[in-house]
Amino acid sequence: MPVRAPHSPADFAAYYQLRYQVLRQPWQQPPGSERADDDDAPTTMHALYTTPEGHVAGVARQHPSGPRQIQVRYMAVDPAFQGQGIGRQLLAYLEAGARQQGYTECILHARQEAVPFYERLGYHVVAPSHLLFGSIQHFLMRKEL
Template sequence: MEIKAPQTDSEWKAYYALRFNVLREPWNQPLGSEVLADEDQAIHAIAVKNGEVQGVARMHESSPNQGQVRCVAIATAAQGKGIGKAIMAYLEDQAKTKGWTEIVLEARENAVPFYQAIGYCIIAESYLLFGEIQHYRMKKALKLPE
């Protein structure tokens, strides 16, 4: 498995398709709702295995020295196989190279145990998405290389 930034048109298409299929379509959201206004300012990650994009995520600077991870999506058949952990490790490394000292995210309730297992802690209960998906604001401090 390789974790990298999407490069080709086909990788970008697969990136947005996976985000739509996992994070938007099940709640009857329109095609296009998976694309955010600040995509050009974000760090993007895809997990590619056997030529297939199996996981995606993005991160942007949310305040000085802080990154925010959003739109983490793992293909249903690929969940529970370490892909999410690998993507998050990649994004944490990217954050460290920028000198960021923490990462925050808004986790869906069903993803909270995953984030806790990789060192994130709940700061607060957050918003309700589509009137039914409870989110929790989570944070992880990063140790920068000496």
Template sequence: MTPGTPDFAFTFIEPGHALYAGELELRFRVLREPLGYTRADVAFPFEADSLHLVAHRAGTVLGCVLFNPEDAHGGRLFQMAVAAHLQGQGLGARLVRTLEAELVRRGFNHVHLHARAPAVPFYERLGYSVFGEPYTEVGIPHRNMHKTLGA
């Protein structure tokens, strides 16, 4: 921990965990509510099959990132969210790096994601590369990105 910066606990959880409701609320507030979506639009059909990493302090979820395995070697990072008052302070990078370390430990070697256009530089700093053409998803511009883990 850097002096002057708050520390967080990082925990892998599953739907039904005590922190899961907080994860859903954070995802709604950061990712869906600003676009006019409802709470019902937050959960994905493959939630139970996905790896959920949350950053929390004093029982409050302040960041999260999920990974859905698509085969034995890789899958998709999705629903990356950090509480608005903590954005730009390194928590998102810590979440992604912690998730990636766990994926490597579990034998995964590649990740892809759908990045909102403003988030592309964030992921590029973490070693992700853009591929394919720009497209619109949930009404906003996105880019596909990927990374080989352990490279």
């Protein structure tokens, strides 16, 4: 299974490096800005996609955001590997983990560019949400699990 939880310090280093490279560096954000306070919480579930050669090509996480609801955050696929089904597999892994724990709903704040990706995977736009770095419009999206 190419998608799994990160375990070793090397896994986590590659995990945060890819998150930074895809979601923060292009907007000149400082190293460390890719981390969230609840990344180390036991209830936060991380997912790592590795190629057969051992390259970390995709990352994502989810955490409980309500009694029956999870939120997906920090979905990032290496640009050289986008459009190959990696994002789909990461999301399926996080959703399956949530379902196993009894969660029935998933929400996320999608960048405008990623909205069609999430729509393809069963999410619906609820409403526009925040503007990140003054330029990236986000949309609250939701899916029944």
